[in-house]
Amino acid sequence: MTRCGNVVLAGPPNVGKSTLLNALVGEHLAIVSPKPQSTRLPVVGLLTRADAQFIFTDSPGLLEPEYRLHEAMRAAALRAIADADVIAYLHPLSEYPAPALQGVARLDRPPRAPVVTVYTKADLVPLSDRPTVRPSDGIVVAAGRGEGLDALLDALRARLPDGPFHYGPDDLATQPSRFFAAEFVREAAFELLHEELPYSVAVEIDEFREGAAPVYIRAVVYVERDSQKGIVIGAGGRTIKTLGQAARGKIEALLGEPVFLELRVKVLPKWRRHAPSLKRLGYAG
Numbered sequence: 001m002t003r004c005g006n007v008v009l010a011g012p013p014n015v016g017k018s019t020l021l022n023a024l025v026g027e028h029l030a031i032v033s034p035k036p037q038s039t040r041l042p043v044v045g046l047l048t049r050a051d052a053q054f055i056f057t058d059s060p061g062l063l064e065p066e067y068r069l070h071e072a073m074r075a076a077a078l079r080a081i082a083d084a085d086v087i088a089y090l091h092p093l094s095e096y097p098a099p100a101l102q103g104v105a106r107l108d109r110p111p112r113a114p115v116v117t118v119y120t121k122a123d124l125v126p127l128s129d130r131p132t133v134r135p136s137d138g139i140v141v142a143a144g145r146g147e148g149l150d151a152l153l154d155a156l157r158a159r160l161p162d163g164p165f166h167y168g169p170d171d172l173a174t175q176p177s178r179f180f181a182a183e184f185v186r187e188a189a190f191e192l193l194h195e196e197l198p199y200s201v202a203v204e205i206d207e208f209r210e211g212a213a214p215v216y217i218r219a220v221v222y223v224e225r226d227s228q229k230g231i232v233i234g235a236g237g238r239t240i241k242t243l244g245q246a247a248r249g250k251i252e253a254l255l256g257e258p259v260f261l262e263l264r265v266k267v268l269p270k271w272r273r274h275a276p277s278l279k280r281l282g283y284a285g
């Protein structure tokens with residue numbers, strides 16, 4: 001008998017959910033940033049090990065919404081939690097013990113699925129300061145270094161429902177390449193832009209042509225105001241050029257093919273607060 005199920009990685013912003021997804025799957029699928037709130041949409045990563053298939057979902061950080069995009073992010077995180085067979089609830093080891101997920105997520109009742117508490121970023125806590133975490137209490141990981149992952153997989157596997165695999169044993173992702181292309185442009189924006197700017201950036205893929213080398217991708221980088229457009233383009237177009245090179249490298253690494261990436265910068269006024277814009281960008285519902 002095999003086991004297969006949805007495992008959501010949930011928790012507050014910046015605790016290392018996306019880093020853990022990538023470490024578990026062994027591929028850079030989810031964007032990672034030292035800046036919080038980098039994940040806006042769930043990212044699915046697959047891992048099949050012996051008799052168990054894990055369908056991991058990296059979810060946006062649980063936060064108090066301040067504008068419509070936040071509301072959409074919170075709704076997506078809550079849906080992922082509601083749909084999960086197992087919840088991996090992430091919390092930094094440096095802030096041990098973790099408060100109950102029900103409070104952090106402001107749920108009316110405890111989640112339906114079993115919860116495994118995952119204490120993250122263990123490498124940031126000196127050995128002499130590390131709390132004793134019993135296996136019944138949580139699993140300690142340092143995903144950046146690949147530590148604790150086997151113990152975590154064992155704990156998750158024990159809670160997976162019996163059932164046939166939903167995907168091929170070598171499948172890694174379920175979302176289309178153009179989704180990852182847009183996300184990697186956004187990841188480059190988180191790396192190269194500062195303060196409010198990465199949060200004002202959204203990416204729309206206009207054209208995605210596979211089949212001939214190089215893969216041709218044309219994308220629009222949206223910002224919220226005219227003044228931001230100038231900064232993202234930079235003097236003589238330098239900033240957008242650097243951003244495009246960084247994003248292209250990330251997309252090529254995932255696709256394993258050369259990519260031609262063309263970026264244009266446009267203003268979509270206050271898109272974070274504008275329901276039709278969120279819908280158009282794929283952030284609503």
Ligand SMILES: Nc1nc2c(ncn2[C@@H]2O[C@H](COP(=O)(O)OP(=O)(O)OP(=O)(O)O)[C@@H](O)[C@H]2O)c(=O)[nH]1
Pocket residue numbers: 012013014015016017018019020031032033034035036037038039040059060061062120121122123124141142143144145
């Ligand atoms: N030292 C250390 N840093 C880590 C570890 N895991 C993640 N980080 C760092 O923590 C920061 C946030 O990581 P993410 O994976 O983007 O966190 P997240 O929970 O997905 O964040 P949001 O999507 O914004 O909610 C990044 O700078 C990571 O490199 C770890 O095991 N050790």
Ligand SMILES: [Mg+2]
Pocket residue numbers: 017018019030031032038039058059060
């Ligand atoms: Mg994330």
